Amino acid sequence: MAKDYYSVLGVSKNATDEEIKSAYRKLAKKHHPDLNKDNEESQKKFQEINEANEVLSNKTKRANFDKYGSADGPQFGGSRAGGGFSGFNSGGFSSQGFSGFDDIFNIFSGFGSTTNSSAKSNRGEDIAIRIDLTLEEAALGINKKIDINRMEECKDCKGTGAKGGTEFYTCSSCGGSGKKEYVQQTIFGRIANVGDCKSCNGTGKQIKEKCATCSGNGFIKATRTISVNIPSGIDEGQIMTVKGEGNAGHKKGAKGDLKLVISIKAHTLLKREGTNLYISVPIPFTLSILGGPLIVPGIKEKIEFNIPPLTQTGSTFKIKNKGIKYLNKDSRGDLFVTIEVEMPKTLDKSVKKLLEEIDENLDANSYSDYKAYLNKLNKK
Template sequence: MSEDFYDILGVSRDADEDEIQQAYRKKAAEYHPDVSDDPDAEEKFKQAKKAKEVLTDEEKRQAYDQLGHERFEEAEKRGGFDQGPGGMGGQGPFGGMGGQGPFGGGAGGGQGFGSVEDIFEQFFGGAGGGRGGGSRRRQGSDLRTSLEIDLEEAYHGVEKQMTVERPTECDECGGEGHPADAEARTCPECDGRGQVRQVQQTPFGRVQQTGTCQRCAGDGEIYDETCSECRGEGIVREETTLSVEIPAGIQDGQTLRMEREGAPSPTQGPNGDLLIDVTIADHPEFEREGDDLHYHKGLSFPQVVFGDTVTIPTIDGEVELEIPAGTQSGEEFRLAGEGMPRLRRRGEGDLYVTAQVVTPESLTEEQQEALEAFAEAGGEEIEVDQSFLQKIKSSF
């Protein structure tokens, strides 16, 4: 698969955000690890997601187009770049005043960029880049909830409706946190930049860090009046009903991710994701172990002595099982393909049936006489196969 983000999604370099989102949804549906049989599905899914995240972020996309794939990836991996000695005329592409190598910057040396976001701001944002100069679109926070299903639903897969309480944009102020006619003034904390810089002295020298201004939340402006509905937060909590697709074969404790169904961004960026922890309720008949199921079948003494054909329930119906003559209590039989669907592979697990001889609690006079005759004919000594005894011991 090509490394170029545009090629990964199969869109042109002038594609708009809607085209990119639509292309990503197609790739996600094709390569999602829960549904794809492609051995490289997980990696392709991650590449498509990364491509979408970069190309739908205006500043990152501009940086990607200007730097190219390799430089962009290198910048993100490094996260920060130390500057070389001070002086005029930095070397290499984008060498600033006194900086060495790629992305060296800053007059007279000093510290390097704190993160890759600072690179974007330096080259493509700057003081005039949007309201407050330092404001960037950030993804909202992820939310987490839980959902319980039964074993039958995990076997077949199911669509569940669930109600989630999550923060959402305030309708009263449109997410701004203040009335439309509120008077704005420059934030005194960040002087309108939307960001504040702090310098700390460490054993390795002075370290400069850049962070979002907490007073104005990166806007660069504050207002003389706040919204009465959201109290200036721009966000209120509301209940939302979502349709959740549970894939067949899901395991107890696995987590589903619903993209963009989390908390909204405080900076007009994309929503976070909703994480759903799935638990599977205990079943009255079956015990699950991975993709396999276990079932205990009660059998009478005559059935195990003479053999019999018995009906065994499965999640998807019933099957017949031949019980051979002389079956011992605790013996296990395997029914191939009668277990749970495999989540990321084709086929199903197996159903293991354990024979359990049931001792009657009461007998008729005729039954008692027959058993007494059987005991007298066979004597009191009972020989037990050693391999069977080993099975019994291992079960404890």
């Protein structure tokens, strides 16, 4: 079943483009994955909001949705599997570079332009997809194959919507110029504006026979697999833009971009902050006293280092250059290991006896903090 995109955005069926845009921005900021790490519900909501906006901010898709309950019009039928923005088939696209990073909210600026007179507004919509990476993938970089659904220009009619790209007659409303004078009633009186002819959408032509492939939309839905090299060092919430891999433009406008919103899954042991990694390791109390080797996880491989004798609980060791690579620099952050001394949780008789012997041989002078405490206690 198709979702009710209007209720997803909390707007009425008669909402204006501005109302939709404003509702979308509000909700998208609220549920943005970067602000809701660990909140699966918000992340799901964010996908729904984007899907709803993708449809309702696009005239053709909105009209299709109103009419058929699906953004794709009747020819595709049914609802999309999985929701969200991504598709699930493979196409055959070649490797793409990425063109840079955006501020987290820049992603919204590509959506929802309402006029269609300038070249900019004919630009196709951007497609936003959340990419889930493991900590290792983000740290080391990875080539990802990303499945997307997007609108592409219909090849059979070259995007015109007319059969064979030729079945037109001249628009009777504007006489083929594509422009028309519209009179507007304002507080300054009647003002005449020349704008795109509404009957032919500014093309000067009207379709005689619709293209069967695209039902006259000029677009077809395509599922493509885009190959993207995700650079090492990318972090949660960053957005990668892949130029020109979004939806097709209107009236030969430029293609939109593909925006990849990076989300990084939690690691079982390591915590990341920027380029540094942090881990807290419980060690046996004997190791903390005697010192010895300790193995910790790294990004690429396990790392062994030596705990010095008499290591106190809470001590932190810095292992240089074992953190995450800087995105734009050829250096790495550090790995910080914090020691938590663990006391034995069981004790047999013979060990207990040994400990009693040890206790007899250690006096308060071996414990500087304890000694200071006793001094304060007895001074008054």
